[in-house]
Amino acid sequence: MxxxxxxxxxxxxxxxxxxxxxxxxxxxxxxxxxxxxxxxxxxxxFWTQDYLTIQRELSLSNYITAWTEPLYRVLMLRSLTISVAVTLVTVLLAFPIAYYVSFYVRPERKALWIFLITIPFWTSYLLRVFLWKVILGYNGVLNTGLLGLGLIDEPLTFILYNANAVVITLAHAWAPFAILPIFVSLEKIDRSLLEAGRDLGEGYLATFWRVTLPLAMPGVVAAVLIVFIPTIGDYVTPALVGGPDGRMIANMIQIQFMKLNNMPLGAALSLSAMFIVGSVALVFLFLNRRFLKVRQ
Amino acid sequence: MKGRGLYAYAVGYLVFLYAPVLLLPLFAFNDSTVIAFPLQGFTTRWFADLAGIKALHDAVLNSLMIAVSTAILATCLGVFAARASARFAFPGKKGIMGLIMLPLVLPEIIVAVSLLVVLLQLGINLGAWTVILGHVLLCTPFAIAILNAAFLALDESMEEASLDLGETRWSTFRLITLPLVMPGIISSLLISFTISLDEFIIAFFLTGNEPTLPVYLWSQLRFPQKIPIVMALGTIMLVLSLLLLSLAEYSRRRGVARTGRKDSGGFL
Structure with missing residues (x-):
């Protein structure tokens, strides 16, 4: 023993x-x-801030404030809407690129394309966001360009200092994080399956819809989650290009922690935002469960 | 043809991706304090101005110190985790690796806020080293992702041969494993360094009164007359990060060649 x-x-x-x-x-x-x-x-x-001191009795009052006060509800809803919009735009724009690189670029040049796609994202994030402000502004690059071409008569104003600007900028900021997972899952698809689809009489579109897309879904789901979850916590973009109507919950969290010095409320706001994002992400995963079970 | 339509889309998309980055040098050499078209002529004075700003130099040094420390610490932790996850099955593996990789999907502001409240509660003064604490947390998952690939590509029979020939576990690791994964380690160091150098939110919350470079930049973006200087600085940073990145890619490819695998894309 x-x-x-x-x-x-x-x-x-x-x-x-x-x-x-x-x-x-x-x-x-x-x-x-x-x-x-x-x-x-x-x-x-669950604690509360009482001017300068923190009361350590447990209470739900921060959560009640976070979920009922109109200011926070508006911010929370807007953050969620913007995150959903950013995710949709980013993933929809990214898919064709990933598809192109995976299916149409010669194998020895794929690494070069991926490298080209990732390069812009190793420059300062702050400056990239700031430069979008330069592009989208009233006297910005886009407006002067379009005016010069005679396509518009007066500068477009709906593209800066609002939620649209935040969506455009973040769709740019998250592009590689959406492209790469989709690309990886497209690369894994056995090409003979597509030939089989076509040999059996399906057209290009039907083959794409019934073979390629379902097999690429794990990558799409990963892309959605990678973009959606961190977007809700973005601080820089709404602060620089969002204007008063494009502010998001992270800006409020920062104010609670660093300006108003109400850390318990800031904590409740952070956790509420995480809870909302987490629930949406879980529902999304549940809806896509049948694609994720497929082993390749 | 379908391929051609997609090609046109791909080129258009690359223009969208590169648009902001290409504007940076354009305005850095533009002889006007206003960041708008039309351009006013060529100048290098914004670059000359950079030399005279003490606060900027301090911020750069602070950021470099933070980025170097972060790169080393995150890569060391990454080596442990990647080795363990690539080579061993152990109880609770999924949960443990999940926690370590969590910062990859967690909004950065959550990481920043939670570290801040604990540091303040413990009465610890904020400074460069508290930023390092946060950055190591953030960079370790990236280091693991890179190193995992390096460790997985390793042929186990080489280590077994070394053990059979009488080397100890440690000397085998030092003489066989480490040289083979070295390209992965270098590329992990470079990526962690770059991420830390550019990171804003965690630094913004945890830096106290010694700003890092991004925090300093943030404070300057409020003053319109400072913008051209910021553009010049951004251009220098762009060139430097391109150099670093090419170095990382080169070392990754050499690693791929050394282990005799097929190249399968970038390091993300």
Missing amino acids: ASIAERFGRWKRSEGARGLTLVSPPFLYAALMLAGPLAFVVLLS
């Missing part, structure tokens, strides 16, 4: 133990710097 020490010794050399030992530094770091702080934010959101 093996003693406990012997058993422990054997376990220590086992694969599981070696894996756990190896993974423990990054795991401890994430637990200390992410899981712990997140748990504290949850606790904080």
Whole structure:
């Protein structure tokens, strides 16, 4: 019969133990710097701010404020609408590009195309957003260009300092994050399946609709989630190009934390936003469950 | 033909992707304080002005220090996690890796806010090193994604051969594994460095009164007369990050060649 020490010794050399030992530094770091702080934010959101001191009795008052006060409701709804719009626009624009690179570009040039697509996104995010302001402004590049071409008589004003500007800018900012997962899933599709579809008498469109698209759905779903979830927390874009009607919840969270010094309410707003995004994401995953089960 | 229509769309899309980036050098060399067309003539004075701004130099140094520390720490943590996840099955693997990779999908403002409240609660002064704490959290998942590919491509029989020939686990790692994944490590260092250098939100919340470069830029965007100088700075940063990026791509390709695989796209 093996003693406990012997058993422990054997376990220590086992694969599981070696894996756990190896993974423990990054795991401890994430637990200390992410899981712990997140748990504290949850606790904080149930406390209340009373001028300079924090009342530590648990209460729901922050959540009641966050979910009933018109200002926060408007911001929350707008953030959600903008995020959905950004996701739709980004993924719809990205799909044809991913499709083109995967199906029409010669294999040895694919890496070059992907490189070309990712390059603009390694320049300063702040400056990219600011430059959209330059492009979309009243005297901006787009308006001067269109005026010069005689396509419009007066500058377009609906493209800066509102939600449209936020959607355009974010659709640009998230482009590679949508293109890459779709591209990867398109690359995995066995091309002989498409030939089979056509041999069996389906047209191009029908083959695309019934074979390519369902098989590409895991990539599309990943793209949607990668774009949708972080978009709701974007601060820079609404602050720079959104104007008063394009402000989003992150701008309010920043104000609560750094200007109004009401951290508990800020925490409740952050968690409410996360809750909304999380629920929408789960519903979306549920609706697409049949595509995700397919093993390729 | 269908392919040609898609090609036209692809070119149009690339124009959309590159439009803001191409404007940057245009306005950096434009001889006017107003950022608008028509251009007013060529000048390099905005670049000359950059040399005289002390606050900017401090911000650059601060950012560089943060980015270098972040790159090293995130890559070290990434090596541990990627090695563990590529090579071993262990209890709770999915949950543990999920937590470590979580910052990839979490809005950055949530990461920033949660670290901020804990630091303030503990009474810790904000500064460069609190930004590093946040950036390491953010960069580690990217490092893991890159390193995972490197470790997965590794032929296990080489390590087994080394162990059979009498090397210890550690010397095998140092002599066989590490050199083979080195291109992955370099590309992970460069990507983490670039992400940290450009990161704004976490730095904005955690930097206290030593601004990083993006936080400094943010404060300057409010002053219209400072914009051309910001454009000049942006142009320099653009050139530098293109250099770094090409270096990362080169080292990744060399890694792919070394392990004898087929090239399958970028490092994201």
